[in-house]
Amino acid sequence: MTQPRKLKLGFILHGVGRTWNDWRHPGRDVTASTDFAHYKQQTLLAERGKFDFVFVADSLSITEKSSPHYLNRVEPITILSALAAVTSHIGIVGTLTVSYSEPFNVARQFASLDHISGGRAGWNVVTSWLGDTAANFSKAEHPAHDVRYRIAAEYLDVVQGLWDSWEDDALVGDKDSGVFVDPDKLHRLDHQGEFFQVRGPLNIKRGPQGHPVIFQAGGSNEGRNFASKRADAIFAAAATFEEGASYYADVKKRARGFGRAPHTLFVLPGITPFIGDTDADAEARYREVAASESLDTGFGFLARTFNDHDFRQYDLDGPFPDVAHIGQNSQQSGANRILAEVRAEQLTLRQVVERLATPRGAFVGSPETVADALQAWFEGGAADGFVIFEPLPGQLELFVDKVVPILQTRGLFRDAYEGETFRDSLGLEVPANRYTAARDARAAA
Template structure:
């Protein structure tokens, strides 16, 4: 299948903002992370702009130093279920961890969301990297990095097996005969594995799009291989176009090695575009955002990335501290990227913190400038689309009103939704039910 001619766009629901100080902006609603009306408004704007999906990030552990949005926010499935009732086309993607949940519950939650939304659910599969999460779930230690990915592979197999419990046609509901279900089309899973033992069947029928769309955000070696083997969409981080090109080429080559069609795997870096009436106006808006931040913001980013390690204990102008051993078992992709930059440029702690506090990115400018950058990344193989953060209040509206029409005029983005399900938007086929496939193969033999 050929690569999609259209850029894919998602919007991340990040309430009071993605950094430590976004919430201080005069126009920011300090209650946005737990405001249904705020998210309803953003969802309506993104759907008006024909975005592919909304995305809810998550983690299960906080400290007093966590960023404001993560200190106080909705649980993903809850807010997405509410938004399912006020939207009609846009996809709804939630983050749920395999390290601190059970496959049966997660399969049921996402199947329910898919039914509630008419086939618009997506699951961002994460393994949880913050070590102190274990203490919130009656566990004494956090699984090691490689073990977490082994858990994830088995977990995903179990969830998909549960989603296949019901074949199409299993729900008979024949009032005249009194038959509610066809027992030949309802299947137990009877999974017995290294980490999970799950009987099944799932207590909700096959969903409108067969199975929710699978997202993953792997950037470490284990994460890239897991994503290339299992994911349909990868949410990644690419500070430059060149890094985006390298990542896309790598994971799609891995996907091909696993026997997959790489054009059925979409790689979407997260970006925070700042749109102004002109390039100069956009730069002024960026400076407005940067003025809210501080060195302490950058130290907060570092702390979170390195498993809540306290970077405030070090001299800011000394060489970056030796913390590689911490990065190996935390957010491995983020820590390795930072450490590579430190080694390449001999950076001090202050320099690293400053970069993290006020990331500018490539997408700051007039509507035409931002559209040009999006087109260049897309056409030059650095991205199949983008997950949009809103760095300043009102930027989503500006993007929809000013950038989207340019992309549409250039034939790079849809004018209308292609169908009613999330898979239809992405051009992904519905996974065939394993039991129906076996029945078909047996009939053909």
């Protein structure tokens, strides 16, 4: 019997905050981005709310103009390993770039995290768009956009091949015979590709999930193809229901084209809900944040989207500058979205900056109003779930205590975790080990 579809919920751990001014709120701890107690408190709160996962983003390049959270923050695998020890069910997902790391190390790190957590690891596969990252890794230049996605595809092939290099029963541990590992079930990968040459096998056995859950944030054409073909979940960006529904339909169609069942791919827009006792109270909280934001936040988001380009050099009230050539080798989907809005509405630079500084979103209101909006997107074909950003201290607790019970009463969200692993929670199968599957196929032939 088919189980009813349920919302998937994640929470992004953003320390001192997402914007350039969040840290100045009286309720923020300016050390939160490096404070384990803060990460632990928020993760345990999300787990109490039966969230599917918490997520740690990352960036490998900063300037003095970077947002405070990214200026001073912990490394994802380190904090996730610590969080694994103090949680029991919630998935723990971290960003790690394929452009500035090695497949063997990454395969080992996430396999280790999967073992430490009892099968709750997830990897957000990114290609890195900030060009000056190259200078931190002894590289002469940043790879072009299309090259980065070719690297990503081969990289993921290698990592998943290394995870499979141990069959699930390869570790024998027979003390009487003296056999620790079955050599017939330990495999060299011997990968020889365009970008990587990796022998294997990995020096740690397959984790409880077989493969950690794969996340991606594909927005460009190449990104959407990669995510639709390879990811288990997609971080999406959608300002409106219509934009969300269009993206949702597109990536699900692409997944079908790659031979996948669309329900095995979860589309998760990032949202920033403002919750109050009433709609008016929530609107006041949004206005509080909007009033505290300066153009610095808008300029900051704009610069990051266009490869740290300096937009302050232009006339703030003049036409938006011609920067399309920069956007094609940066965060292409975000750049294209902004440029499309500029062309459609003839926006000035000030208008773009103000929109980026204080986006309102569709999730502002009482707990019932926010739950109604979540349900409308979920049932209307715009999302399989959401990744929650906390715009003000205390908003995560309000979501857990006020919104989640409404979703549970409506049968839209779990009352208890479905199993022990992250894949159990998501309803995803453990990927078959390629070597075991080949052996079974030969035996059945």
